[in-house]
Amino acid sequence: MKEIAEGKAALHTRLEPNEEIRSIILCAYNARMYAQYTPYRGVLAATDRLFFSVWRPFLP
Template structure:
């Protein structure tokens, strides 16, 4: 993904008619491809219905759609081992790891938007 505007436009194109973006962050997502992980730099958006991630690697678009009902845990992790700020989402038993990159909204704004929606199961949000 070359430009933030490209990511925001791609997210907007994925929205359902009654869906709106509440906040979005620039981040890197480590996608498991075959037996190894590939880092995708892109945008993670929180909407009133789901989390959406978009990236484009070598011109090939990559989308990740995480419905709130599939999320069992949403965590903000910070530390030396992980290196920087991470959002860890357990999605249908799979660990989705997003590393925050400065750009778009502040991380705190993004986390507050997730908390305000109250779409995730009670006790699943750990910040």
């Protein structure tokens, strides 16, 4: 969670953020926020881990 918040903050401070990367991070951030308030937390957490295991090398 901390890494996503830091990534989100970094995107807002950059002059010209890459829109694709920005949308990926914001989507993941929103999914995590939503996962805290849904009965399907386990499924979303597993999906989130899979997502970040694939995209981690491409994130800033």
